[in-house]
Amino acid sequence: MSKVISFSIFKGGTGKTTSTVNTAAALAERGKRVLLVDLDQQASATRYVGIDPDRINPSLYHVFLKQVPANVIKQPTAFGFDVLPSSSLMAAIEESLERGDEILLREILRPLRDDYDYILVDTPPGKAGLAFNGIVAADLLIVPASAERMAIDGVSDLVNHVQSIIWHRYRDELNEQEIRILFTMYKAGTNHSPGVVQATKKIYGGNVLDTLIPETVEFPRSFDMKMPITVMSPHHIGAQAYKRFADWIIQHA
Numbered sequence: 001m002s003k004v005i006s007f008s009i010f011k012g013g014t015g016k017t018t019s020t021v022n023t024a025a026a027l028a029e030r031g032k033r034v035l036l037v038d039l040d041q042q043a044s045a046t047r048y049v050g051i052d053p054d055r056i057n058p059s060l061y062h063v064f065l066k067q068v069p070a071n072v073i074k075q076p077t078a079f080g081f082d083v084l085p086s087s088s089l090m091a092a093i094e095e096s097l098e099r100g101d102e103i104l105l106r107e108i109l110r111p112l113r114d115d116y117d118y119i120l121v122d123t124p125p126g127k128a129g130l131a132f133n134g135i136v137a138a139d140l141l142i143v144p145a146s147a148e149r150m151a152i153d154g155v156s157d158l159v160n161h162v163q164s165i166i167w168h169r170y171r172d173e174l175n176e177q178e179i180r181i182l183f184t185m186y187k188a189g190t191n192h193s194p195g196v197v198q199a200t201k202k203i204y205g206g207n208v209l210d211t212l213i214p215e216t217v218e219f220p221r222s223f224d225m226k227m228p229i230t231v232m233s234p235h236h237i238g239a240q241a242y243k244r245f246a247d248w249i250i251q252h253a
């Protein structure tokens with residue numbers, strides 16, 4: 001039975017999509033059966049793996065709202081893992097979700113859980129319904145936080161994210177859920193990034209992952225090339241970092 005791992009934080013542009021795609025590729029390279037779910041109407045993960053979201057039909061819209069089974073819309077990628085792509089109809093799902101529908105994704109994924117070792121979910125930023133669906137479906141919640149772009153007191157946003165939403169509102173659904181903070185865009189050789197990580201460790205201790213994803217232009221370049229960095233530049237420090245993170249997942253989950 002697969003582990004569902006969601007990459008989620010309300011703040012935009014922290015490396016959620018980059019982490020989901022590159023971790024999926026690194027796990028697939030290790031021989032794991034992986035499904036990536038793109039819940040974001042921006043469809044960045046779908047584009048990253050070379051799929052045009054405007055040509056998806058049926059789509060997650062039909063899975064969420066028309067009882068189409070998820071495996072009907074599943075597509076292979078060139079990188080050894082499958083994807084449930086986002087489409088231009090994602091906004092319509094968001095509009096149709098009601099309170100209590102946070103559990104839908106978990107139900108949708110249930111029939112697929114024997115087919116994969118890991119299901120990785122890329123969630124949109126913000127506090128809308130699909131983001132909550134991603135959080136509630138997760139056995140392991142990864143919170144990607146940008147070490148370089150976050151202020152030292154930005155740590156308190158992280159605290160709010162975790163405490164107000166995860167630990168209170170969804171306490172019943174999430175009592176088995178684990179949570180880890182993954183620092184992305186980490187700049188060594190300056191005071192700022194290490195300071196942010198240290199300040200966060202003081203609050204979260206062992207929930208902060210030791211693997212730090214470096215800040216490097218190879219990541220936007222890999223998005224432009226529509227190829228995970230682990231495939232495009234396998235020996236680059238950015239690729240090595242996601243491979244170490246994938247190894248942590250394999251050992252841990």
Ligand SMILES: Nc1ncnc2c1ncn2[C@@H]1O[C@H](COP(=O)(O)OP(=O)(O)OP(=O)(O)O)[C@@H](O)[C@H]1O
Pocket residue numbers: 011012013014015016017018019040042044123124125184185186213214215216217219220221223
């Ligand atoms: N480690 C990194 N170093 C440098 N640039 C990065 C790194 N990780 C991601 N980026 C770049 O930062 C931008 C935002 O990354 P990404 O799309 O992964 O964030 P996101 O959290 O998914 O954003 P959104 O909240 O909009 O969904 C992209 O241009 C991406 O290529």
Ligand SMILES: [Mg+2]
Pocket residue numbers: 016017018040044122123124
């Ligand atoms: Mg994203």
